[in-house]
Structures are given as structure tokens and as C-alpha cells.
Amino acid sequence: MKPFTYERARTPAEAAAAVARQPGAKFIAGGTNLLDLMKLQIETPPHLVDVNTLGLDRIEPMTDGGLRIGALVRNTDLAADDRVRRDYAVLSRALLAGASGQLRNKATTAGNLLQRTRCPYFYDTNQPCNKRQPGTGCSALGGFSRQLAIIGASPTCIATHPSDMAVAMRVLDAAVETVRADGHTRTIPIADFHRLPAGNPQVETALEPGELITAVTLPKPPGGTHVYRKVRDRASYAFALVSVAAIVQPDGSGRVALGGVAPKPWRDEAAEAEMPRGAKAVMARLLAGAQPTADNAFKRPLAERTLAAAITQARA
Amino acid sequence: MTCFGDERTLDMPGQDDGCHLPMTRRNLLIAGASSAVAVATSAEAAAPSTPAEHASVPTAEVRMSVNGTPHTLDLDTRTTLLDALREHLHLTGTKKGCDHGQCGACTVIVDGRRINSCLTLAVMHPGAHVTTIEGLGTPEHLHPMQEAFIKHDGYQCGYCTPGQICSAVSVLDEIKQGIPSHVTGDLTVRPLLSMDELRERMSGNICRCGAYSNIVEAITEVAGVAA
Numbered sequence: 001m002k003p004f005t006y007e008r009a010r011t012p013a014e015a016a017a018a019v020a021r022q023p024g025a026k027f028i029a030g031g032t033n034l035l036d037l038m039k040l041q042i043e044t045p046p047h048l049v050d051v052n053t054l055g056l057d058r059i060e061p062m063t064d065g066g067l068r069i070g071a072l073v074r075n076t077d078l079a080a081d082d083r084v085r086r087d088y089a090v091l092s093r094a095l096l097a098g099a100s101g102q103l104r105n106k107a108t109t110a111g112n113l114l115q116r117t118r119c120p121y122f123y124d125t126n127q128p129c130n131k132r133q134p135g136t137g138c139s140a141l142g143g144f145s146r147q148l149a150i151i152g153a154s155p156t157c158i159a160t161h162p163s164d165m166a167v168a169m170r171v172l173d174a175a176v177e178t179v180r181a182d183g184h185t186r187t188i189p190i191a192d193f194h195r196l197p198a199g200n201p202q203v204e205t206a207l208e209p210g211e212l213i214t215a216v217t218l219p220k221p222p223g224g225t226h227v228y229r230k231v232r233d234r235a236s237y238a239f240a241l242v243s244v245a246a247i248v249q250p251d252g253s254g255r256v257a258l259g260g261v262a263p264k265p266w267r268d269e270a271a272e273a274e275m276p277r278g279a280k281a282v283m284a285r286l287l288a289g290a291q292p293t294a295d296n297a298f299k300r301p302l303a304e305r306t307l308a309a310a311i312t313q314a315r316a
Numbered sequence: 317m318t319c320f321g322d323e324r325t326l327d328m329p330g331q332d333d334g335c336h337l338p339m340t341r342r343n344l345l346i347a348g349a350s351s352a353v354a355v356a357t358s359a360e361a362a363a364p365s366t367p368a369e370h371a372s373v374p375t376a377e378v379r380m381s382v383n384g385t386p387h388t389l390d391l392d393t394r395t396t397l398l399d400a401l402r403e404h405l406h407l408t409g410t411k412k413g414c415d416h417g418q419c420g421a422c423t424v425i426v427d428g429r430r431i432n433s434c435l436t437l438a439v440m441h442p443g444a445h446v447t448t449i450e451g452l453g454t455p456e457h458l459h460p461m462q463e464a465f466i467k468h469d470g471y472q473c474g475y476c477t478p479g480q481i482c483s484a485v486s487v488l489d490e491i492k493q494g495i496p497s498h499v500t501g502d503l504t505v506r507p508l509l510s511m512d513e514l515r516e517r518m519s520g521n522i523c524r525c526g527a528y529s530n531i532v533e534a535i536t537e538v539a540g541v542a543a
Contacts, residue, residue: 032432035396101520103432
């Protein structure tokens with residue numbers, strides 16, 4: 001790791017101001033992704049602002065029947081919350097499908113949204129990578145791309161977003177609450193939170209420098225049967241090749257978001273109109289325009305079969 | 317290779333990689349503390365290239381309780397909890413495996429929860445209560461989980477064992493608390509203890525020797541359920 005100075009923030013606005021003040025400074029919460037990247041010198045912040053003491057660790061009901069999840073709620077606590085297990089089961093399932101018990105005990109709600117890709121070329125500092133070093137090229141194009149994106153990518157980057165939790169947040173229409181360095185707050189719909197790479201794969205979210213996530217909110221419970229199915233190379237503790245978050249209503253309508261296939265949780269509300277006609281019809285629209293590589297072309301039929309299995313499971 | 321820029325050399329002073337450091341990490345920290353360098357030191361000025369500059373890396377003080385004993389440590393801010401335990405408190409029972417949160421060898425229990433001590437900074441844990449394998453039991457008075465690992469031969473080389481045992485103790489506690497897992501069938505009821513539950517919950521602890529089935533037997537015995 002490169003040397004860095006360290007401070008503990010006292011309020012969210014102070015934390016945002018402290019990070020905005022020093023170029024390259026970062027927030028640290030769970031640290032399970034940031035410290036991994038700092039050890040590899042993929043991240044080299046000169047200053048860390050510890051937000052663990054800000055008290056953003058509660059899950060509270062909202063007046064509209066929804067739930068406000070503090071940015072620092074640990075993945076274990078969110079997955080185990082009775083209200084989430086009962087009313088937003090797809091979120092519990094997605095969280096429990098990710099990482100290990102040790103990591104979930106430390107990883108936070110906001111940090112999970114902000115985790116970086118596990119593209120092997122992003123991690124290998126000897127290889128060009130537009131996300132790690134803008135302008136150097138994408139080694140994954142023409143490289144080993146089995147794990148990587150089939151849709152939403154660009155000629156500059158075909159990395160996937162690695163989160164399971166974010167896929168469930170997308171299907172639940174979550175929103176991200178933030179505070180900026182000037183103290184102003186705003187709410188970003190999850191659909192607009194993660195950005196597609198286009199020509200700037202190093203820019204991954206809508207956050208401005210120093211902008212701090214304070215909470216993630218969920219609208220009132222959507223009802224239906226919640227399913228999260230994750231297909232991976234081993235039964236536990238592995239990133240998704242393909243994952244499906246689905247909420248299926250008794251009349252056959254429903255919502256679907258995919259993980260493991262794109263630089264962000266992949267959902268198209270228009271494709272959901274096809275739900276009563278089954279997985280093939282949904283995927284024909286949801287994955288229209290997909291441009292898989294020879295290595296990851298399998299993800300398209302795999303996504304369709306995984307959704308078919310999810311629908312079957314929901315109707316069982 | 318830049319000897320003074322290589323963190324491994326600092327983390328493992330005894331390692332002979334051809335670089336002969338005039339100072340160990342511990343000596344450097346003492347030097348850093350005695351020169352009263354504050355946390356506010358600019359990182360640029362502290363960029364490591366010579367021993368003299370190394371003496372001015374940012375440091376911070378943290379107080380924590382480890383296995384019931386209070387400690388005050390003045391640490392290079394980069395020091396992970398794992399390195400603080402091993403290199404500063406000489407509690408070498410906790411092992412460094414991958415150092416990237418992938419193997420679980422560094423698992424310790426902090427404020428009642430198992431975490432990967434390699435993926436957290438020591439300075440992030442003021443006031444924490446840390447339990448390592450040394451705090452679970454002693455050679456004379458083994459923790460029931462330690463006894464069960466011996467009885468069921470839950471290891472071969474033993475390197476992953478302290479992490480496995482700390483993890484296993486926490487796993488039983490998590491089931492007792494009703495925390496669900498990926499294989500829990502019904503999220504609305506308390507999870508039951510089963511072989512599938514134990515295997516899933518222990519997946520963050522890798523055993524290269526492949527002692528998994530014996531590890532599950534050991535945990536099952538402690539849980540009071542017939543294997």
C-alpha cells in the first residue's frame with residue numbers, strides 16, 4: 001500500500017467535505033474491496049476518511065411504507081433483518097448469495113454498490129486497462145472474457161459489475177440518498193446510479209467527487225414471490241456468471257434484473273411486459289443488442305434458462 | 317526491485333529476498349512515533365524511497381482490547397488488523413494466507429463477529445474487543461471447538477486451522493442468532509443446523525489439505541448434533 005493519512009469523520013457533510021478537499025481522497029467503510037485494491041496499488045488514495053462512526057447503521061420504516069437502509073448497515077444485518085426477509089426477500093437472497101460470512105459481516109450497503117469490477121485485467125497491473133488507467137486500452141477484448149459483459153459494454157471496456165445486492169436493489173426500484181461536500185442532499189434512482197462505460201469506463205457511478213451515500217431507500221413492498229438465482233463456477237463464495245433477480249406476481253406479471261452480464265444491474269421495464277409469455281420472450285427483449293464474445297456467448301442461453309428456472313421456482 | 321518500497325519486506329522482516337533492510341517495521345514505527353509525526357503528514361512527503369523518509373510515514377494511535385488485554389498501539393496507518401496482531405502484539409496464531417480476503421486464514425472475532433483481519437485497518441477499530449485463536453483457549457484449557465478439531469482430525473498442515481476454528485465458533489453463534497444463509501430454505505423462520513448450513517457458512521475458509529469433512533464433523537459435535 002502507498003502511505004496515506006487517515007481521519008475519522010464526525011458528520012456525513014464533514015466527511016464529504018474532507019474527501020472533496022483532497023484530490024484522490026476516499027471514504028472507507030467496510031474496506032473489504034478498497035483495501036484489497038490498495039494492496040495491489042490499483043487504488044492509491046493519499047487520504048482516507050473513515051465513515052464508520054457516522055451512525056448511518058439503522059434500518060428504519062418510512063412514512064410511505066418503504067424502508068430506509070443506512071449506508072453503513074452491514075450486509076449480514078441487512079440480509080437478516082426481519083422486514084427485509086419478509087417483504088424484500090429477493091434482497092436477502094441476493095446478499096446471502098454473495099461473498100463469505102466474514103466479508104458480509106464487514107461489507108456495507110453503500111460499499112456494496114460501489115465495489116469495483118473483478119475483471120482479471122483490471123486486477124493485473126501489468127496489463128492495459130481503460131478502467132484502471134484511462135487510455136491504455138482494454139486487454140479483455142480479445143483476451144480471456146468468459147466472466148465478462150455481453151451487453152451494455154463498449155469498445156473501451158467489457159467489465160461487469162460484480163454485486164449481487166445491487167441486482168436486487170434494481171429490481172426493487174431502490175434509490176440512493178447522498179450528501180455532497182456543500183451539504184446539499186439528493187436522491188438518485190438506482191437505475192441512474194451506475195453508469196455504462198461508453199468512452200469513460202473509469203467513471204462508474206453518478207456520484208460527484210466527495211459525494212457520500214447516506215442511505216438506500218426501498219419503496220413499499222412490491223408483493224409477489226421473490227427469487228434470486230445465481231449461477232457460478234462453484235456452489236458458494238464465487239462471483240456470478242449469470243444471476244437473475246425476479247419478483248413474480250400471481251397473475252404471471254413480474255420484474256426481472258440480471259447480474260453478471262453487464263457493467264451495471266441489467267433491467268429493462270419494457271421487457272417485463274413479456275413475463276406472462278415466459279423467459280424466452282423476456283430475454284429476446286432484455287438482451288436485444290447483446291454483443292457477446294466467443295468466450296461468453298454461453299451467457300445468453302444461460303440467462304434465459306436461469307430466468308425460466310426462477311419463474312418455475314416462483315410458481316411452485 | 318525497490319527494496320524500501322516493497323511492502324512484503326516490511327511486513328515480513330525475517331524474509332530473505334536479497335534486500336537487507338537496516339530497520340524492521342517495528343523500529344520504523346518507533347522512529348515514526350519518536351519524531352512525533354502527526355496523522356496530518358502529507359502523503360507526498362512520506363512517499364517511501366529512503367529509510368529517512370520511511371520514518372515519516374503517517375501514523376495513528378489506536379486502543380483496543382485483544383483477548384481481554386488492553387493495548388495502545390501507534391501504527392503506520394497502513395497496518396492491517398492482521399499485521400497489528402502478528403507483528404506488533406506477537407499473536408502469531410492468526411495466519412496470513414492470501415492477504416486478500418479470499419482464504420479465511422486470518423479470521424478473528426471482533427466485537428462478537430468473525431471478520432477477515434487482513435481486509436481491515438487496525439486504526440479503524442478503536443475500542444474494539446478482538447478475540448484470536450489464543451483467546452479462545454489455551455493448551456491447558458482448550459476451547460470445545462479446538463478439542464473437537466483435534467478429536468476429528470479437522471486439519472492436516474494446520475495453517476488454516478486458527479481461522480477455521482474462529483470461523484466455526486462464530487458460525488454456531490450466527491445460527492443461534494437466527495442469521496440466515498444462502499441454503500436456508502425458509503427465510504421467515506429461524507435457520508436449522510444442518511451439514512448443508514455448515515458447509516455453506518464455512519465457505520469463506522479454504523483448506524488446501526482438504527480436511528473439510530472432518531471439519532464439519534468437528535463443528536457438528538460442538539453444536540450438539542449427531543454427525
